[in-house]
Amino acid sequence: MIxxxxxxxxxxxxxVLDLLAPASPYGRALLRKxxxxxxxxxxxxxxxxxxxxxxxxxxxxxxxxxEEQFAQLRDIRGSLSRIGGALDEVDLFEIKCYLLxxxxxxxxxxxxxxILAETLPALELLDPEGNRVASFAVSERxxxxxxxxxxxxxxxxxxxxxxxIERERAEEEQVMERLSAxxxxxxxxxxxxxxxxxxxxxxxxxxxLARQYHCAKPAIGTHTLHFxxxxxxxxANFTPLHISLAPGATVLTGYNMGGKSVTLKTLALNVLLIHxxxxxxxxxxxxxxxxxxxxxSEDLEDATRSLSSFGGEVVRLRExxxxxxxxxxLLDEPARGTNPAEGGAIARGxxxxxxxxxxxxxxxxxxxxxxxxxxxxxxAAGLQDxxxxxxxxxxxxxxxxxxxxxxxxxxxxxxxxxxxxxNALMICRLLGLGEELMRYIISET
Amino acid sequence: MDQIIFPHIHRFRAxxxxxxxxxxxxxxxxxxxxxxxxxxxxxxxxxxxxDGETWDLVTGTQKPGIxxxxxxxxxxxxxxxRHCDITREILAATGVATPLGEVIVLRAxxxxxxxxxxxxxxxxxxxxxxxxxxxxxxRILIDGAVGRKSLCSRRVAEATVLxxxxxxxxxEATLAETAHICRILQTPALPGDPPDTREKFVLCDKxxxxxxxxxxxxxxxxxxxxxxxxxxxxxxxxxxxxxxSALHKLELRGGSxxxxxxxxxxxxxxNPYSAYGSSFDAAEFLQKMTxxxxxxxxDVGSRQ
Numbered sequence: 055m056i057x058x059x060x061x062x063x064x065x066x067x068x069x070v071l072d073l074l075a076p077a078s079p080y081g082r083a084l085l086r087k088x089x090x091x092x093x094x095x096x097x098x099x100x101x102x103x104x105x106x107x108x109x110x111x112x113x114x115x116x117x118x119x120x121e122e123q124f125a126q127l128r129d130i131r132g133s134l135s136r137i138g139g140a141l142d143e144v145d146l147f148e149i150k151c152y153l154l155x156x157x158x159x160x161x162x163x164x165x166x167x168x169i170l171a172e173t174l175p176a177l178e179l180l181d182p183e184g185n186r187v188a189s190f191a192v193s194e195r196x197x198x199x200x201x202x203x204x205x206x207x208x209x210x211x212x213x214x215x216x217x218x219i220e221r222e223r224a225e226e227e228q229v230m231e232r233l234s235a236x237x238x239x240x241x242x243x244x245x246x247x248x249x250x251x252x253x254x255x256x257x258x259x260x261x262x263l264a265r266q267y268h269c270a271k272p273a274i275g276t277h278t279l280h281f282x283x284x285x286x287x288x289x290a291n292f293t294p295l296h297i298s299l300a301p302g303a304t305v306l307t308g309y310n311m312g313g314k315s316v317t318l319k320t321l322a323l324n325v326l327l328i329h330x331x332x333x334x335x336x337x338x339x340x341x342x343x344x345x346x347x348x349x350x351s352e353d354l355e356d357a358t359r360s361l362s363s364f365g366g367e368v369v370r371l372r373e374x375x376x377x378x379x380x381x382x383x384l385l386d387e388p389a390r391g392t393n394p395a396e397g398g399a400i401a402r403g404x405x406x407x408x409x410x411x412x413x414x415x416x417x418x419x420x421x422x423x424x425x426x427x428x429x430x431x432x433x434a435a436g437l438q439d440x441x442x443x444x445x446x447x448x449x450x451x452x453x454x455x456x457x458x459x460x461x462x463x464x465x466x467x468x469x470x471x472x473x474x475x476x477n478a479l480m481i482c483r484l485l486g487l488g489e490e491l492m493r494y495i496i497s498e499t
Numbered sequence: 500m501d502q503i504i505f506p507h508i509h510r511f512r513a514x515x516x517x518x519x520x521x522x523x524x525x526x527x528x529x530x531x532x533x534x535x536x537x538x539x540x541x542x543x544x545x546x547x548x549x550d551g552e553t554w555d556l557v558t559g560t561q562k563p564g565i566x567x568x569x570x571x572x573x574x575x576x577x578x579x580x581r582h583c584d585i586t587r588e589i590l591a592a593t594g595v596a597t598p599l600g601e602v603i604v605l606r607a608x609x610x611x612x613x614x615x616x617x618x619x620x621x622x623x624x625x626x627x628x629x630x631x632x633x634x635x636x637x638r639i640l641i642d643g644a645v646g647r648k649s650l651c652s653r654r655v656a657e658a659t660v661l662x663x664x665x666x667x668x669x670x671e672a673t674l675a676e677t678a679h680i681c682r683i684l685q686t687p688a689l690p691g692d693p694p695d696t697r698e699k700f701v702l703c704d705k706x707x708x709x710x711x712x713x714x715x716x717x718x719x720x721x722x723x724x725x726x727x728x729x730x731x732x733x734x735x736x737x738x739x740x741x742x743x744s745a746l747h748k749l750e751l752r753g754g755s756x757x758x759x760x761x762x763x764x765x766x767x768x769x770n771p772y773s774a775y776g777s778s779f780d781a782a783e784f785l786q787k788m789t790x791x792x793x794x795x796x797x798d799v800g801s802r803q
Binding site: 128142148188189190207215219 | 608
């Protein structure tokens with residue numbers, strides 16, 4: 055699934071990633087290159103979600119112990135890649151520390167049901183005394199010759215010292231070379247374990263996020279896209295959304311300021327999260343796997359393309375029409391930037407076109423007659439429990455907040471021919487357009 | 500061995516060495532201390548990574564090496580390990596990066612020469628000190644920087660030994676510079692938290708709290724507007740970059756300096772030999788220095 059970085063940022067995806075704090079450098083590196091699973095990787099995505107489910111059944115205390123070990127890891131992939139070649143004493147120190155942490159993780163992983171490749175013989179190689187202390191010296195245990203040279207060094211006269219140190223260094227290099235060669239059979243296992251730790255670390259973070267926000271495991275690979283109780287973690291007191299989307303076009307209408315754009319972004323966010331192996335922010339979810347996710351919205355258009363907002367939109371629509379594979383297409387008020395007669399025609403035509411396709415499309419619009427060309431119509435509930443007279447009694451400065459307080463951001467399915475809500479004039483008045491200007495506007499309606 | 504420096508520093512857990520200039524004789528003093536420390540102590544040793552001097556350290560032949568005993572703890576850059584001839588045990592990698600590689604903590608398993616380049620940032624030195632204590636150090640020595648930008652935080656080292664050598668220039672200039680640096684390093688401590696402000700300075704109750712450096716350029720234009728008897732307060736002595744004449748002008752108005760984080764100047768070590776040829780008369784230099792500063796003055800070079 056393809057979605058570019060500015061879009062990821064605007065739909066809140068980077069916000070969600072920032073909520074994760076992997077304990078290990080390997081987990082942090084994996085998080086930085088996180089990418090969505092493609093439809094053909096449905097098996098892998100399912101395994102990822104199953105793994106998170108399994109982690110959610112583990113005790114937080116056990117996970118905390120595992121994370122404590124993870125936090126002590128350093129990124130030593132450089133040293134690991136040199137195994138078999140020239141390793142210096144700092145490399146060997148790093149590898150030994152890593153092996154000690156793997157050793158400590160062994161029993162914890164066994165309790166958690168996580169798998170690590172066996173590396174104990176490698177630890178025994180670097181810790182022949184079995185002290186299990188996180189330090190490393192090219193010890194005399196590795197070479198009887200070294201023991202002799204060092205005994206000489208201790209009693210050396212100043213003149214002889216340089217020569218002895220030369221021999222000590224040469225013998226140490228040989229020892230390190232031999233250790234490097236003996237570690238070679240374990241190189242793969244050591245690198246694999248770093249990869250495994252990265253994935254486990256990231257899954258633990260995903261599981262913690264799911265627990266914190268009461269996210270549900272999604273069903274994937276379904277025919278329709280369905281969310282119940284879907285929220286946006288970036289917005290406090292978000293009204294949970296319930297929505298079912300079948301292939302074809304669904305139209306979303308509703309008041310100005312009623313949350314249509316936020317609904318589309320929240321939908322995009324949660325679909326992207328599922329594709330990246332997260333539990334979505336919802337009480338339940340089922341989601342087909344898409345090849346493409348398109349979110350076309352004027353405020354997402356890239357100003358650097360030096361096209362007008364309408365021009366930019368047309369370019370995006372051209373991309374969508376020429377796109378391949380199964381797509382989720384989210385259009386926020388298409389053609390709103392052009393003249394209403396043509397704009398309405400474009401929106402209706404788009405809707406009819408998209409409704410005839412197997413992709414899942416959602417079109418938020420104010421234009422008449424668009425919903426009649428879709429196979430479903432949702433409407434944002436709008437202002438509830440308050441009438442315009444009450445609102446007008448608030449000082450002007452407080453009205454935007456009052457509108458937000460009484461706006462029901464929930465959406466509900468309605469019939470395709472349901473009339474469009476007409477509240478633009480009311481919003482104009484509430485937000486303080488002058489009386490004279492309002493009179494002119496009203497005389498035109 | 501006669502103990503000529505150790506008695507002045509033995510009561511401090513951590514001591515830093517500073518020099519008034521390059522080649523002031525810091526390494527000679529360090530080696531002397533290393534020999535004077537009783538054998539039952541576990542010394543921990545590091546050096547501030549000095550950008551300008553780093554390559555001298557690696558390539559220079561005129562600089563004496565540092566000789567440590569078996570059991571000494573060291574922090575130095577990974578790239579300098581091959582210039583150390585001790586047998587050693589790697590104890591920790593600190594994560595502090597230097598141009599010569601990451602700073603590594605090790606234990607000397609034999610006597611030998613070492614090359615040191617450790618962390619240079621106060622916070623990093625504080626973390627390193629904690630590591631040293633954890634590995635059983637009984638005393639920390641830090642080969643510090645040149646000039647007044649030395650370590651002046653108690654959190655790193657309670658005491659400083661200032662090294663003054665003929666390499667600075669003429670004798671009178673050397674004496675004057677040393678006396679001035681001594682005064683700065685001995686600035687009395689006035690503990691307390693800095694005012695919570697983003698301003699460069701705040702004046703309240705005859706106290707001028709300054710964020711960052713106190714330079715001539717900063718202080719002199721302000722001087723007329725300050726109340727008589729003002730105390731100029733900086734974080735620590737490394738921020739006090741005033742010249743002797745500017746300090747004198749402050750004092751003429753009854754003003755004084757203070758720091759929030761003060762250290763003890765334990766001694767001045769003099770070195771009458773210049774790396775650049777002309778040297779001082781050792782006895783005269785020692786005697787004149789003793790007259791100019793009010794801390795013990797020791798001639799390390801001449802008594803070896």
